[in-house]
Amino acid sequence: MQPVGRIVSILLALVVALLLASCGSAAPVVQSAIPSRILEPWVTVKDLFGPGDLAREWRFSGQTGDEAQITVTSAVALDVALTDANGVAMGQGAPVTVTLPADGTYRVVVASREPASYRITLTFANQPAPSSTPSATPTATLTLPPTDTVTPTASPTPSATATPTLTPTPVYAALGDLRGTLRDGDLLTGQFISSFERHIYLFEGQAGQIARIALDGQDAVDAALTLYAPDGSLIAADDDSGGERDALLAGIRIVADGTYIVQAISSEGSGPYALGLSLTGDMPQPVQVTPTASPTLPVGIVTPVPAGSSALADHVPVLGRLDEAGDVARFTVALEAGDVLTAVVQSANGSRLLPRVQFITPAGEVMLQTGLITEAGGALIAALAVPEAGVYSLYVSGDNQTSGDFQIATGLGESHTDMLRGEARAGEAIEGALGQRGLRDVWMLPLRAGDTAHITVSPLIGGFAPSVVLSASDGAPLASASAVRGSPNPAIDATASADGWYRLEITGGPALTYGPYRLEWTRTPVGSETPALAAVPVLTAHDILVPGEYRDYPFQGVAGERMRLRVVADDGAFDPVAVLIAPDGSVLAQADDSLDGSLNPALDIILPASGTFLWRVNGYNGAGGAMEVRVERLVEAAGAGS
Numbered sequence: 186m187q188p189v190g191r192i193v194s195i196l197l198a199l200v201v202a203l204l205l206a207s208c209g210s211a212a213p214v215v216q217s218a219i220p221s222r223i224l225e226p227w228v229t230v231k232d233l234f235g236p237g238d239l240a241r242e243w244r245f246s247g248q249t250g251d252e253a254q255i256t257v258t259s260a261v262a263l264d265v266a267l268t269d270a271n272g273v274a275m276g277q278g279a280p281v282t283v284t285l286p287a288d289g290t291y292r293v294v295v296a297s298r299e300p301a302s303y304r305i306t307l308t309f310a311n312q313p314a315p316s317s318t319p320s321a322t323p324t325a326t327l328t329l330p331p332t333d334t335v336t337p338t339a340s341p342t343p344s345a346t347a348t349p350t351l352t353p354t355p356v357y358a359a360l361g362d363l364r365g366t367l368r369d370g371d372l373l374t375g376q377f378i379s380s381f382e383r384h385i386y387l388f389e390g391q392a393g394q395i396a397r398i399a400l401d402g403q404d405a406v407d408a409a410l411t412l413y414a415p416d417g418s419l420i421a422a423d424d425d426s427g428g429e430r431d432a433l434l435a436g437i438r439i440v441a442d443g444t445y446i447v448q449a450i451s452s453e454g455s456g457p458y459a460l461g462l463s464l465t466g467d468m469p470q471p472v473q474v475t476p477t478a479s480p481t482l483p484v485g486i487v488t489p490v491p492a493g494s495s496a497l498a499d500h501v502p503v504l505g506r507l508d509e510a511g512d513v514a515r516f517t518v519a520l521e522a523g524d525v526l527t528a529v530v531q532s533a534n535g536s537r538l539l540p541r542v543q544f545i546t547p548a549g550e551v552m553l554q555t556g557l558i559t560e561a562g563g564a565l566i567a568a569l570a571v572p573e574a575g576v577y578s579l580y581v582s583g584d585n586q587t588s589g590d591f592q593i594a595t596g597l598g599e600s601h602t603d604m605l606r607g608e609a610r611a612g613e614a615i616e617g618a619l620g621q622r623g624l625r626d627v628w629m630l631p632l633r634a635g636d637t638a639h640i641t642v643s644p645l646i647g648g649f650a651p652s653v654v655l656s657a658s659d660g661a662p663l664a665s666a667s668a669v670r671g672s673p674n675p676a677i678d679a680t681a682s683a684d685g686w687y688r689l690e691i692t693g694g695p696a697l698t699y700g701p702y703r704l705e706w707t708r709t710p711v712g713s714e715t716p717a718l719a720a721v722p723v724l725t726a727h728d729i730l731v732p733g734e735y736r737d738y739p740f741q742g743v744a745g746e747r748m749r750l751r752v753v754a755d756d757g758a759f760d761p762v763a764v765l766i767a768p769d770g771s772v773l774a775q776a777d778d779s780l781d782g783s784l785n786p787a788l789d790i791i792l793p794a795s796g797t798f799l800w801r802v803n804g805y806n807g808a809g810g811a812m813e814v815r816v817e818r819l820v821e822a823a824g825a826g827s
Contacts, residue, residue, distance in 0.1 A: 186394060186582060188772070190711075191755075193820060194284075198761075200441070209574055209718075212417050213719045215371070220761055222241065222243050222244070222246055222291065222707070223243070223245070224241070224243040224244065224245040224255075224305065224307045224308050225245075225307070226309055226312075227243070227306070227307070227308055227314050227315055227459055227513040228254070228306070228307075229304050229305070229306040230304065230305050230306070231302065231303075232241075232242065232295075232302070232303055232304075232305065233301075233302045233303050234297050234299075234301050234302070234303075235300055236301050236660060236728055237508075238297065238746075239296050240296040240297075241294070241296075242292060242293070242294050243292070243293040243294075243295070243305065244290055244291070244292055245290070245291055245293070245307055246286065246289070246290055246291075246338065247288070247289070247291055249285060249286065249287050249288055249792050249793060250285065250311065250541055251284070251285040251289070251309050251311060251312070251445075252282070252283075252284050252285075252309060252311045252327050253282070253283055253285055253308075253310075254280050254281065254282045254306065254307070254309075254310060254311035255267060255279075255280060255281045255293050255305065255306070256279065256305070256306045256308070256315070256355040256733070256734070257278040257280070257295060257303055257305050257733065258279070258303060258304050258731055258732060258733045258734065259297075259301055259302065259303035259304070259732075259733070260301065260302075260732070261297060261299060261301040262297075263279065263282060263295055263296065263297050263301070263303060264277075264294075264295070264296045264297070265277065265278060265279050265294070265295050266281075266293070266294045267281045267283060267292070268291070268292050268294070269286075269289065269291055269293065269578055270280075270289055270290045270291065270292065272292075275291075275678060276283050276493070276494055277492070277493075278491055278492060278493045278494075278733070279733050279779070279807070280493075280660045280723070280733070281293075281440040281493070281568065281662075282493070283524050283550075284312075284582050287604065289403060291496075293305070293572070294516055296413070297535070300817040311336045312408045313359035314359055314369070315342075315359070315749055317598070318549060318774065321750065328711075335436065338673075339531070343487070349580075352434075352601065353634065354417070354562045355419070356413075356417040356446065356601075356716070357385045357387070357413070358447045360383060360385055360417075360446060360448050361384055361385040361450075362382075362383065362384060362385060362387045363384075363386075363387070364384045364385060365386050366386065366387050366388065367386050367388040367389075367447065367462040367566065368388065368389075368461070368462070369388075369462060369463060369464040369465060370450025371459070371461065371462050371464065371590075372459055373386070373459070373460050373461075373462045374430070374457060374458070374459050374460075374534065375410070375449070375457070375458055376455075376456065376457045376458070376461065377451035377454070377456060377458065378455055379455055379818065383448055383449075383450055384448070384449040384450075385447070385448055385449075386446075386447040386449070386460060386557070387444050387445070387446060387447070388444070388445050388447065388462055388464075389442075389443075389444055389445075389585070389593065389824065390439040390441075390442065390443060390469070390807065391439060391442050391464075391690050392439060392440060392441050392442055392445075393439065394437075394438075394439040394465070394480060395436060395437065395438060395439070395441055395464070395465075395466045395467065395468060396412075396434070396437040396445075396462070396463070396464055396557070397432050397433075397434070397435045397436070397437070397461075397463040397464075397469075398410060398433070398434040398437070398460070398461070398462055399426070399427055399431070399432070399434075399460070399461045400431060400433070400449055400459070400460050401427070401431050401456060401459045401460075401461075402426065402430065402431060402432075402451075402454075402456070402458045402459060403456050403457045403458060404411060405453070405454035405456060406430075406451055406454045406455065406456045406457075407424075407430045407451070407454055407459055408430075408431070408432055408449055408450060408451050408452065408455075409423075409424045409432050409449075409450045409451055409452055410422065410423050410432040410433075410447065410448070410449060410450075410827045411724075411739075412434055412437060412445065412446070412447055412448075413445065413446040413447075413449070413450040414441075414443070414445065414765050415441070415443030415444050415445060415446075417557060417594065418448070418797070419652065419739050419797050420739070420741055420797055421434055421437060421444075421723075421740050421741045422724065422738065422739050422740075423432075423724050423725065423726070423796065424452070424724075424725060424726035424727065425725045425726055425727055426722045426725040427715070430727075432449075432495060433722075434471040435722075435723075436468045436469045436721070436723070436818075437625065437741055438741065439464070440744065443548055443784075444704060444730075445684055447460070447462075452529065453573055460548065460772055466595030467570050468679075468721075469721050469722070471741065479790055480709070481637055482605070482607045482608055482629050482686075482789065483605050483607075483776050483777060483785075483786070483787060483788065484605050484606065484793055485601050485604075485605055485607065485777070486603075486604055487501070487502060487602065487711075487775065487777065488502075488596075488603070488604065488777045488805060489502035489504045490502070490503060490504065490762075491503070491504050491807065492504060492505055492516075492631055493518050495515060496516075496517050496518070496519070497518045497579075497593065497594075497595045497597075498515065499514050499595070499596055499597050500594065500595075500596045500601065500602065500603050500625070501594070502592050502593070502601075502602055502609075502634050503516070503592060503593050503594070504533070504582065504590070504591075504592050505590070505591050505592065506585055506589070506590045507538060507582070507588040507589060507591070507807055508588060508592070509588050510583060510586035510587065510588050511582075511586070512582070512583075513578055513580055513581065513582045514580070514581040515577055515578055515579070516578070516579045516580075516581070516593055517576050517577065517579070517581065518569045518576070518577050518595050519576050519577075520575065520576075520577055521574045521577070522571065522572060522573050522574045523570060523598060524570070524571050524579075524731075525568050525569065525570050525593060525597065525598055525599065525663060526565040526566065526568075526569050526570075526596070526601070527565075527566060527567055527568055527569070527573075527595070527596050527598065527600055527601045527623050527696045528542070528544070528565070528579060528589055528593070528594065528595040528596075529561055529562070529563045529564065529565045529566070529593070529601050529602070529623050530542045530563050530564045530579075530581050530592075530593045531562050531563030531564075531591060531592055531593075532589060532590070532591055533589070533590035533591055533592060533656065533659065535589075535590075535647050536589030537587050537588070537589050538583050538587050538588055538589035538590070538591050538592045538593060538711075538827060539557055539585055539587045540556070540557060540564040540581060540582075540584070540586040540591055540662060540739050541555070541557075541564055541582050541583065541584050542554065542555060542564040542566065542579055542580065542581055542657065543555045543556065543579070543580040543582075544569065544577065544578075544579055545577060545579070546571075546575070546577060547573065547576055547577060547579040547613050552571075552577075553566055553569060556584050557584070558622070560621065560622050560699070561621055561622040561623055562586045562621045564624055565593075565622055565696075567599075567622065567623065567696035567697050568598070568599050568695040568696040571802045572672065576736055577603055579593065579595070581593060592673075595621075596625070598692070599622050599625075599652060599692045599693070599695055600624060600692045600696060601621075601623045601625075601695040601696075602623065602624055602625065603624075604619075604624055604625065604626050604627065605627050606626050606627060606629075607628070607629065607796070608627045608628070608629050608630075608631065609628040609629065609630055609704060609706060610688065610706060611630075611638075611706055611708040613705075614703055614704075614705050615628075615703065615704040615705070616645075616701065616702075616703060617691070617692070617701070617702055617703075617751050618699075618700065618701040618702065619651075619692070619693050619699040619700060619702075620699065621699055621779070622693065622697055622698070622699050623693075623696050624692075624693075625640070625691065625692045626690070626691040626692075627667050627688060627689070627690055627691040628688075628691070628704065629686045629687070629688060629689070630655075630686070630687045630688075630706065630708075631686055631687075632684070632685065633684045633685075633710065634679035634681055634682060634683050634684055635680065635681065636677070636680070636681045636708050636709065636710050637679070637680045637681075637708070637709040638655070638679055638680075638681070638687070638708055638709075638757070639676070639677075639678050639685055639691065639706060639707050639709075640655065640675040640677050640679075640704075640705075641674055641675075641704075641705050641706070642673070642674065642675065642676075642691055642703070642704055642707040643673075643674045643702060643703045643705075644668065644673055644700050644701075645699060645700065645701040645702055645703060646700045646701060648698060648700070649668075649693060649698045649700035649701075650667070650669075650673070650674060650693065650694045650698045650700060650750055651667075651668055651673050651675060651691055651692070651693060651694070651698075651702055652665070652666070652667040652668065652690050652691070652692050652693070652694045653665065653666055653667075653677060653689065653690065654686065654689070654690045655677055655679050655686075655687055655688070655689050655690075655814035656688045656690070657681075657683070657685065657687055658683075658685040658686055658687065658790065658791045659689075659793040663679040663682075663687070664677040664678065664679040667675065667694055667728075676755045679711065679761055683745065683791070684745075684747075685747075685791035686789065686790070686791065689706075691704070691706075693764075694763035697698065718820065718821065719819070719820055719821070720749060720817040720818070720819055721817060721818040721819075722815070722817055723740050723741075723748075723816040723817055723818050724740045724800075724814065724815070724816035724817075724823070725813070725814070725815055725816075726738060726739055726813070726814040727744075727811075727812075727813050727814075728811070728812060728813075728814060729809070729810070729811050729812075730802065730809040730811075730812060731802055731808060731809050732807055732808055732809035733809070734803065735802070735803045736801070736803070737758045737766075737799045737800070737801050737802075737803055737815065738799065738800040738801075738814050739795055739797050739800075739801065740798055740800065740816045741796075741798075742792040742795065742796070742797075742798050743792065743795045744792055744793060744794050744795045745791060745792065746791070746792045746818055747787050747789070747790075747791050747792075747818070747819040747820075748789070748790055748792060748816065748817065748819065749787075749788070749792075749812075749814045749815075749816075749817045749818075749819055750763070750765065750776070750786075750789075750790070750800050750815070750816050750820060751785065751786070751787050751788075751814070751816075751817075752785055752786045752800075752812055752813070752814055753785050753812060753813045754775075754784060754785055754810055754812050755811035755813070756809070756810050756811060757783075757784070758810075759804060759808060759809070759810030759811070759812065759814055760773075760783070760784040760804065760805040760806075760808060761784070761785065761802055761803070761804055761810075762776070762777050762786060762802070762803055763772075763775070763776045763777075763786040763788070763801060763802045763803075764801050765788060765790065765798060765799070765801075766799035766801055767793070767796075768794055768795070768796030768798060768799060769794070773793070774788055774790055774797070774814070775788070776788040777805075783804075789819070800814065800816055801816060
């Protein structure tokens with residue numbers, strides 16, 4: 186993790202206290218000299234920095250295992266750091282998300298270089314948000330059963346005190362106010378008397394049913410639907426798939442018997458609405474046919490992300506900054522014995538930094554250090570095998586007293602950064618090139634189950650020794666080959682096990698060679714050619730992303746389905762970035778700029794599992810703006826059912 190440079194410059198005394206508190210086995214609790222306030226969970230607080238008040242400390246209490254997230258939003262850049270009560274750093278950036286290691290008090294320090302206002306919110310992902318009960322007037326359509334009136338006697342006879350029975354809290358209690366029960370074929374009416382109300386409806390579902398839930402808002406109502414499973418877990422959501430700002434959840438597969446929860450929200454406006462349920466409907470039919478069977482694939486270098494923690498992920502470049510000469514930034518990577526690591530630290534455009542990186546073992550010993558390597562564009566650690574399992578550290582500093590912005594990337598194997606090249610068409614000779622040491626070109630090959638692919642990579646200059654790996658859509662490697670003496674052109678043959686896009690990776694071994702190459706591949710197909718595809722809407726939302734915010738759009742998917750996901754910014758200056766989160770919480774794919782040259786993320790993917798997926802959207806460098814979010818299921822145009 187980078188040092189909190191701006192906070193250091195503002196609060197030198199505080200930093201000294203933090204350093205003292207982090208040394209030794211019996212560190213005292215840090216007593217800060219800056220203003221301190223209490224941060225209550227789920228309460229958004231607005232605060233203002235004055236000319237002489239450019240830092241604030243917030244404190245909150247947590248318990249072991251709590252998944253705390255601190256979100257800070259502002260029109261200006263702020264520094265946010267999270268520590269425990271002893272000043273040990275735990276997270277930095279916005280938002281900060283950590284799992285609390287122990288019961289106790291935690292500290293959040295927010296700092297700015299200039300007067301500014303901001304909002305700060307603390308939430309716990311492992312706890313339900315408290316529900317608020319709006320003073321809404323019940324609609325005429327929902328009539329409560331009459332309550333019998335009991336007339337007490339003049340002289341009541343005492344009776345034995347019965348042991349009270351505790352009524353369990355319903356699963357839906359934290360999701361909103363219960364307004365009624367839906368049955369197959371029902372059309373209920375309700376009314377939002379203000380924006381942001383949450384109305385709950387229940388229905389009984391049986392495994393194997395296909396649900397269709399439609400919300401038709403009248404007047405100025407812009408409503409959204411969210412469906413939850415009987416245990417309260419998220420299934421799917423929608424905002425505008427019904428047209429005219431109406432919400433529609435269609436083709437929802439009921440996987441188990443139970444009481445399902447429908448949440449209707451008025452995100453804008455007030456007025457009446459109608460809510461309908463069908464449990465006997467078929468899968469929805471496609472509404473438009475794509476002009477070509479080849480979907481758009483992301484192309485270009487993977488956009489680096491701001492450092493949210495010190496931990497680095499495989500082939501995910503991260504932005505960093507050394508504010509002053511002599512600063513040092515620490516990053517970590519967890520490795521197993523025998524793993525091969527390639528890493529690079531590169532100066533950002535316009536930065537004067539001459540990067541240097543030290544690679545430190547879990548025992549604290551310097552295993553390798555290096556400075557700028559011209560052929561790598563930065564300080565490069567090339568294909569280094571580690572002897573033991575543990576958390577290794579990379580310390581970034583500047584040679585010759587330099588400082589500035591940089592990006593750091595690590596990867597398992599012979600590369601650190603992906604270059605997304607798009608589709609490689611069968612039967613064509615494709616000219617490509619690795620421009621620096623440690624880069625990895627990624628090509629996508631469309632294959633159907635049973636197809637056999639024959640792939641050859643030929644270096645076009647001497648000294649370049651390419652390696653090639655073919656992987657399925659779930660990441661499982663199918664075949665690999667590397668250039669060796671006497672056989673410089675690696676070639677592989679592999680048979681596809683399922684329909685989908687297969688990933689072909691080309692690197693220069695051993696993270697030291699690079700240059701131009703020719704890629705050629707042929708496909709021996711099984712059966713007919715890939716048919717034209719049609720799109721079935723699954724999720725549509727028109728939304729405004731607040732700067733610094735991440736927003737999740739859930740949808741239900743089934744293993745083997747082909748999905749198309751898009752984010753289209755209303756403003757050409759807004760650069761959205763998106764990732765697809767699998768049902769198990771892992772990052773399945775990332776998307777940034779599209780092949781058409783726009784800044785809009787686009788992803789076509791065959792789902793590897795069944796369940797609820799999240800299409801997570803944020804803005805590059807924390808920016809915000811208006812956007813349209815779309816998720817579609819791609820089916821064969823001739824038989825467009827499921």
